[in-house]
Amino acid sequence: MKVQSVTWSPDKRSACVERFLDRPPYDRRLEGLARRVLSEIRRRGEDAVLKYVKKFDGADLSASTLRVSRAEIARATRQVDPGFRRAARETRKRVFSFARKGMRGDWQTPTPGGGSVGEQFTPLDRVGMYIPGGTAPLVSTALMTIPLARAAGVQEIVACTPPAPDGTINPYLLYALDLAGADEIYRAGGIPAIGLMAYGAGRIRPVQKIAGPGGAYVTVAKKCVYGDVALDLVAGPSEVAILAGSSANAAHVAADLLAQAEHGTGREKALLVTSSARLARRVEREIERQLEALSRRAMIQRVLEKGLLVVTVKNLTHGMQLCNRFAPEHLELLVPNAKRWARKVRRAGAIFCGAWTPEVAGDFVAGPSHVLPTGGAAAMFSGLTVDDFRKRSSVIAFTRSDLKQTLPVIEAFGRVEGLDAHARSATIRFEAS
Numbered sequence: 001m002k003v004q005s006v007t008w009s010p011d012k013r014s015a016c017v018e019r020f021l022d023r024p025p026y027d028r029r030l031e032g033l034a035r036r037v038l039s040e041i042r043r044r045g046e047d048a049v050l051k052y053v054k055k056f057d058g059a060d061l062s063a064s065t066l067r068v069s070r071a072e073i074a075r076a077t078r079q080v081d082p083g084f085r086r087a088a089r090e091t092r093k094r095v096f097s098f099a100r101k102g103m104r105g106d107w108q109t110p111t112p113g114g115g116s117v118g119e120q121f122t123p124l125d126r127v128g129m130y131i132p133g134g135t136a137p138l139v140s141t142a143l144m145t146i147p148l149a150r151a152a153g154v155q156e157i158v159a160c161t162p163p164a165p166d167g168t169i170n171p172y173l174l175y176a177l178d179l180a181g182a183d184e185i186y187r188a189g190g191i192p193a194i195g196l197m198a199y200g201a202g203r204i205r206p207v208q209k210i211a212g213p214g215g216a217y218v219t220v221a222k223k224c225v226y227g228d229v230a231l232d233l234v235a236g237p238s239e240v241a242i243l244a245g246s247s248a249n250a251a252h253v254a255a256d257l258l259a260q261a262e263h264g265t266g267r268e269k270a271l272l273v274t275s276s277a278r279l280a281r282r283v284e285r286e287i288e289r290q291l292e293a294l295s296r297r298a299m300i301q302r303v304l305e306k307g308l309l310v311v312t313v314k315n316l317t318h319g320m321q322l323c324n325r326f327a328p329e330h331l332e333l334l335v336p337n338a339k340r341w342a343r344k345v346r347r348a349g350a351i352f353c354g355a356w357t358p359e360v361a362g363d364f365v366a367g368p369s370h371v372l373p374t375g376g377a378a379a380m381f382s383g384l385t386v387d388d389f390r391k392r393s394s395v396i397a398f399t400r401s402d403l404k405q406t407l408p409v410i411e412a413f414g415r416v417e418g419l420d421a422h423a424r425s426a427t428i429r430f431e432a433s
Contacts, residue, residue, distance in 0.1 A: 025375030041195030098367030113401030128197030162189020
């Protein structure tokens with residue numbers, strides 16, 4: 001297998017690098033299909049959801065089997081081995097704890113006239129989570145999304161995940177969804193899942209917000225329902241950038257690059273940026289060596305042919321410039337004084353500092369959610385947090401003195417904007433009755 005490998009500097013354009021960086025956050029070619037399916041779901045509800053679950057997931061369901069029953073969850077739980085139960089509980093505990101510590105608190109500050117201004121936060125009432133399960137049952141995603149909503153105080157949490165053609169869902173995934181705190185679990189993937197949550201179906205009520213990662217169909221469907229519901233972020237095919245110095249372990253770097261390529265959508269991206277040509281060559285050899293032992297070898301190789309790029313730069317400062325241009329979902333800093341280098345990162349969903357922090361720690365257990373912006377969206381979006389499941393309301397409590405002090409400002413804006421009724425709603429309070 002030939003690995004794409006180039007040298008790069010900020011003052012010299014590289015066509016290969018530019019092609020690699022140019023990755024739209026969603027596939028516009030799918031937008032027409034998504035809109036047609038979503039429009040039908042909005043009109044026909046449950047019948048349309050069932051129709052498209054059969055078409056896309058291959059599962060022939062009915063209104064009574066669309067929702068996973070408590071009995072099925074109980075059967076699934078009995079199939080889960082004790083070792084994984086312990087692991088899942090540990091991840092849930094860490095994610096929930098991190099979420100609680102990250103919650104913004106209500107606040108207020110006094111105004112000059114004795115009143116106050118501030119903010120208060122209230123949880124959403126009903127949210128939907130998309131949990132991928134096509135090429136792999138992403139059990140960890142259930143535990144990286146639902147506990148955040150629980151920590152925020154959301155009362156109703158809906159989860160959708162694609163079923164197998166026989167209608168079943170992986171028992172480990174069902175266990176994780178239940179453990180994480182899902183109130184309703186539905187067998188639906190891709191576009192129909194997004195439509196079900198956005199518009200409701202039959203007795204299923206719509207949600208206020210949809211969160212969670214997904215492939216191309218999920219990403220474009222989420223874009224299409226924006227405005228009907230709130231959304232979290234653009235979270236599509238996985239990607240990683242690694243900034244590595246000469247002291248980085250080539251075997252570790254190769255393993256981290258390969259990990260991102262095994263998700264299976266075919267659109268994953270893995271970028272190595274290093275100041276050491278020797279390390280670059282060793283990593284390329286390690287990739288070929290390690291690939292032979294991986295169970296998803298064919299799937300990974302397909303990604304590596306177009307989605308892997310090894311870039312050699314003059315120094316790590318140039319390397320950081322390239323990483324910031326890439327705006328990766330995950331950025332590993334395998335360099336001395338990694339925390340110092342982290343302060344130079346301007347565009348990344350999550351930053352992993354040092355040799356003992358592989359990206360997989362963030363995927364499965366560290367605490368911050370692994371739902372992160374992809375496709376360059378890290379330049380403008382942040383990863384999923386507990387506050388994504390709360391609404392912020394500003395709170396203004398003026399006194400008579402406050403309004404009197406600001407009356408000239410209100411009158412000035414009303415005059416310039418030609419909105420005399422606006423100004424009068426303030427001035428009338430000081431007129432003799």
